[in-house]
Amino acid sequence: MRDYAQSHGCEILVLDQERLSPEQEMVQDLMTITHGCSARLHGLRNYRKQLDEALKAAQPPCT
Structure with missing residues (x-):
C-alpha cells in the first residue's frame, strides 16, 4: 500500500x-x-419488529 501511495505522490x-x-x-x-x-x-x-407490524397492518380484520 505504501508503494502505491508513493507512486501517486501521496504519503x-x-x-x-x-x-x-x-x-x-x-x-x-x-x-x-x-x-x-x-x-x-x-x-x-428491529427489522423483525417492523416486519411484524407491516404484516399485521396488511391483514384484513377478522370478523
Whole structure:
C-alpha cells in the first residue's frame, strides 16, 4: 500500500501508534467482534419488529 501511495505522490501517516501486547490486541479484537455481532442482532430485532407490524397492518380484520 505504501508503494502505491508513493507512486501517486501521496504519503500515508499513521496517527494511532499505540503499542499493545499481543494479549491486549486480542482482547481489543474480540471486543470489536462482539460489538459488531451485538449491533447486528439488535438491527435484526428491529427489522423483525417492523416486519411484524407491516404484516399485521396488511391483514384484513377478522370478523
